[in-house]
Amino acid sequence: MFSPVLFRFSKPKSCLVFLFFLSSFQKEVTSCNTLFKCGNITAGFPFWGEARPQPCGHPSLGLRCQKSTNFTYLIISELIYRVLLNVTATTLKLARQDFLGGFCNASFSGATLTPELFELLPDYKTLSANYQCDPSLHYPSNFTCPPKGVGLVHAHQNDDYHGKCGVSFNITVPTSYAPEEKALNITHLESVFNEGFEVKLKIDDRPCQVCKSTGGICAYDAATPVCCRTNSTSEIKCTHMIPPPSSGSKRAIVYEFLKNGSLDQFLSKKKPLGLDVTTLYEIALGLARGLEYLHHGCKTRTVHFDIKPQNVLLDDNLCPKVSDFGVAKLCEKRESIMSLLYTRGTIGYIAPEPCPLNRPLMNRVVEMMEGSLDALEVPPKPSMQISTMALSESSCLSEVKSNNSEELI
DSSP: OOOOOOEEOOSSSOSBEESSOOHHHHHHHTTTTSOEEETTEEEOTTOBBTTBOGGGSOTTOBEEEETTTTEEEEEETTEEEEEOSOOOSSEEEEEEHHHHTOGGGSOOOOOOOOTTTEEEOTTEEEEEEEEEEOTTSOOTTEEEETTTEEEEEESSOOHHHHHHEEEEEEEEEETTOOOOSSBOOHHHHHHHHHHOEEEEEOOOOHHHHHHHHTTOEEEEETTEEEEEEEOTTSOEEEEEOOOOOSSSOOOOOOOOOOTTOBTHHHHOTTSOOOOOHHHHHHHHHHHHHHHHIIIIISSSEEEOSOOOGGGEEEOTTOOEEEOOOTTOEEEOSOOSOOOOSSOOSOTTTSOTTTOTTTOOOHHHHHHHHHSOGGGSOOOOOOSOOOOHHHHHTOHHHHHHHHOOSOOBO
């Protein structure tokens, strides 16, 4: 999924901030094409672990490999689960590790699967179990574990048992399993636990498939899935992955929402100007820094060709961001001349020489060059003037004087 590049030009200490991730994250992302491998288990996105750094998967889907046994484990709600079958992008088969060591030796923890991430498949169901029950009473499907006392397993929540038993927890079993009506057959139940159960991940893998189909790498920024690519300037750029529509083939380009809109709204005569001269100067300086970076700071130079107020977006701090690279062109060699097959840009904002309609005739140019200064048309006086005092107090100007080099964050 593609999203146009946005650059942010900040006021203090740095002239350019990429809106995505720090270099340490970018280095880890390059390893996300590597799969997790442990025994017969192989896993990719949205899992991480071993050779796959944490940014390669969801924070709660970290796999651990026990080298001595080649068993794979996943921690969910502080409980350890063994992964029994090969992991796919949508389903996996799990078994609670504490139940594999004998039912009466289990922790009997009440923790459950994370509902935001996992959904139990229809072939399985959840039963309730109670223990530390009153031993003088009779319970259906009862069991006795020496350290935990009398307990029972039942299919439905029953408030009567909560008053007669101390603790309750849930167990997951196949839908075909039914606890014995009288005494619970613990050996049978343990064999059911050994078979495990299947869950479906509530993570839509379609955005990742789209990302991979376009040469991208699927990763995570915290709990948000992102698609990362190496662009023409050898930098890794990551954008949020948004699930496609449930039906149809519609595609959308998603921009970061900037509530201050574009610069032209502040320069329009239809609405009052809400920016002081110093702020306008810092916006212009930030924009100039951005263009300087595009022209000289990148490995491959980028020429925007359509710089205008409508394409300068302002964030919450009024830091400018260059947008809309639809007519931009890459300059592979560091040359000062670039050939164009057609006019690029918006009439009224591009230089006059690329547009034949606005280009003055040569005789007019000669007349201006040979004529007197009095014959030249004087441009109108600017509506705003920047005083020397305003410039000297500008933080951006002070920064330029003190730092001749750019700092990339």
